Amino acid sequence: MAPPRLFPLALALAALGGASVMAQSLTMGVGSPVSSLDPHYHQLRSNSEVSQAIFDTLVMTDAQARIRPGLAESWRAMGTEGWEFTLREGITFHDGRPFTADDVAFTLARIPGVTGPGASYTGLIRPISRVEVVSPRVIRFYTSNPSPLLPTYMSQVPMLGRALHQGASTGDFNSGRAAIGTGPFRLVSYASGDRIVFARNEAYWGEKAPWADVTYRIITNDTARAAALLAGDVDIIDQVPTSDLARLRQDARFRIAETTSLRSMYLTLDATRAPPVPLLASSTGAPLDRNPLADPRVRQALSLAIDRRMLVDRVMEGSALASGQFMPPGSFSAIPAFPVPAADAATARRLLAEAGYPQGFQITLAASNDRYMNDARIVQAVGQMWSRIGVRTTVEAQPYAVFIGRASRREAPANLLSWGNSTGEVSVLLNSVLRTVDRARGHGSSNRIQYSNAEMDRLLAAAETELDNARREALLREATQVVLDDRAILPLYLQNAIWAMRAGLTFEARSDERNDPAMVRAVAR
Missing domain, CATH: 3.10.105.10 (Dipeptide-binding Protein; Domain 3)
Incomplete structure (x- = not known):
């Protein structure tokens, strides 16, 4: 297997010193492969959870799939004409560029041109007939018909930037060159089919992630994934093999989080x-x-x-x-x-x-x-x-x-x-x-x-x-x-959505099954 591609941030992390980095490191063992880092390539849960670590959406969802503000601090219906979204102040991309309403307009225009092997993101933006950039922080989505679910759909659409991503191909995202967003983590390296390494975005607009770095290991074999947790090679796994659940529940070294x-x-x-x-x-x-x-x-x-x-x-x-x-x-x-x-x-x-x-x-x-x-x-x-x-x-x-x-x-x-x-x-x-x-x-x-x-x-x-x-x-x-x-x-x-983790961690099980490293927390001692 080819070694992971290292981006400049990886060298910075290495220079921080082993002990301090390891103390703030999280390793996740996940069961579903990721087909691309292009956030609009394929509407697939495993792709989306990685996208939402690097990028952000206008609207976010909690563990019960209820919507809450994201990049947009508020939104309102314009009667039956459409919706107006107001962005938060001071949001920047990982490279320091500001995120504006024009970037939202660019994102929506890009989506129909991206094709992948499965569900397209086009279905989420299809109600929109016209976009109006009112100001750097205000954007309006006009719809041909009333569209009550448009804010909910926006919780699924990762946002990009015109200056950063104009002309960027799916390959550019997979190479890491274009994998720059506004999300809670920056991309450090990506080895397709093996692992993704993230580093905390210290300039994140929201609550800072509790981990300085996260290694996202793709372990599709159920037995191997559970064995990695038991051996201490990973801190948390998803898609816990049902055959191992009873044993893990009875082992004080581990904790289970589960929901329908x-x-x-x-x-x-x-x-x-x-x-x-x-x-x-x-x-x-x-x-x-x-x-x-x-x-x-x-x-x-x-x-x-x-x-x-x-x-x-x-x-x-x-x-x-x-x-x-x-x-x-x-x-x-x-x-x-x-x-x-x-x-x-x-x-x-x-x-x-x-x-x-x-x-x-x-x-x-x-x-x-x-x-x-x-x-x-x-x-x-x-x-x-x-x-x-x-x-x-x-x-x-x-x-x-x-x-x-x-x-x-x-x-x-x-x-x-x-x-x-x-x-x-x-x-x-x-x-x-x-x-x-x-x-x-x-x-x-x-x-x-x-x-x-x-x-x-x-x-x-x-x-x-x-x-x-x-x-x-x-x-x-x-x-x-x-x-x-x-x-x-x-x-x-x-x-069921099921996670198992070492006893020193906690995680609120999400009904959408999404692995969210920012929500894995160390138990207070």
């Missing part, structure tokens, strides 16, 4: 693909002249074959919440009293026979094996459940970097995928994963099965312009119900 996350794990069923569908065949292996997944009875059968509570109890070892919808109970836009679908193999077999597949068929179910907690084990379990109703299932689990490209190219008819509803409501998932694809408008950026439902699109569009919270929530619930009835994707569970 906003991450929905689901299966996609490629019902719109015309035959021949790759990796889909008759029970004898012969080609099929129609796509079984296009039949709603088949999709219902596949859902009924899955014992979601068993997945949670046995595979996730209790570290998840079985669910038939995308949001946790009690959250905004969650459907009240929505039951977890019960497994019913007999009815599933009957539905398959009614659909013309009494002997079932053959299907491949694909997933990552290094991105989500127990991802490979989950698809193995689902594959066994499907096979029991006659749908002979081949499971393929690969590294996320390989798998996500295959999923985007629709190379398998069924995939285990996920969406983290970090905005605290369901609209971004519906827009990105299930809305009819319209790249120009930022619709369907992660719609990998080309799903399209005019009624869902209508309800979602109405919700996005509804200023009354109660009416907007009702519309989002209706839109959710439409896609759940269609069973184009099958929600399985909401993954």
Whole structure:
């Protein structure tokens, strides 16, 4: 593996002296790989958490995904025309340049031109029709329609600077040349797939980070990550292997932080693909002249074959919440009293026979094996459940970097995928994963099965312009119900966000799963 690239700040840190630096050092072991340091390359949780260490957003979120001021100290609705944001005074980039409203305008103009392998940031800024820089500290976003969620969307958009980043490529960020922001940490070095080293931004506008330097080690193997914590090689890990939880809870050397996350794990069923569908065949292996997944009875059968509570109890070892919808109970836009679908193999077999597949068929179910907690084990379990109703299932689990490209190219008819509803409501998932694809408008950026439902699109569009919270929530619930009835994707569970750390540290578990080194604190003694 190539050694990490060192930037000038790394030399300064080395000169500080070993003892003082080590006393203020934090090493984090994280399970999800980072695909780029370009903050607009791919709307992926692991990318975003690194971006938000180096860069900042106009609006921030707390551990419960509630919005609070960030680079913007305040914002107000301009009736139905849009929103006005007022920036804090005295914010500077890491190189000392001032951050102004013009930099916000530049950032929004840059986003549509950046393409990555998955969800685009374009969907977050699509309501904006025009930007007006009123003064160095005041900017207005005009929208074609009322946009009540725009401040929430702004909590997901990292801000850049025109003078610093005009013409900067994704490669420039990955090399470190352009990785200069306003965030609580400066970039020291980046070794792709291995580690990122940060140093505290001493001129940060907000509360200073408690660590002089942070090493962010990417350890995708669950066993290796837990072993690194046990050996003292890292101070805190995320995505704690469920098999190690009981042992860590009982060990006084460690502390656990855990909460139900906003991450929905689901299966996609490629019902719109015309035959021949790759990796889909008759029970004898012969080609099929129609796509079984296009039949709603088949999709219902596949859902009924899955014992979601068993997945949670046995595979996730209790570290998840079985669910038939995308949001946790009690959250905004969650459907009240929505039951977890019960497994019913007999009815599933009957539905398959009614659909013309009494002997079932053959299907491949694909997933990552290094991105989500127990991802490979989950698809193995689902594959066994499907096979029991006659749908002979081949499971393929690969590294996320390989798998996500295959999923985007629709190379398998069924995939285990996920969406983290970090905005605290369901609209971004519906827009990105299930809305009819319209790249120009930022619709369907992660719609990998080309799903399209005019009624869902209508309800979602109405919700996005509804200023009354109660009416907007009702519309989002209706839109959710439409896609759940269609069973184009099958929600399985909401993954728990779990961290383990040495006993001398504390961390408030975040429902958005974000690793935030600035919020890891030493326990007062």
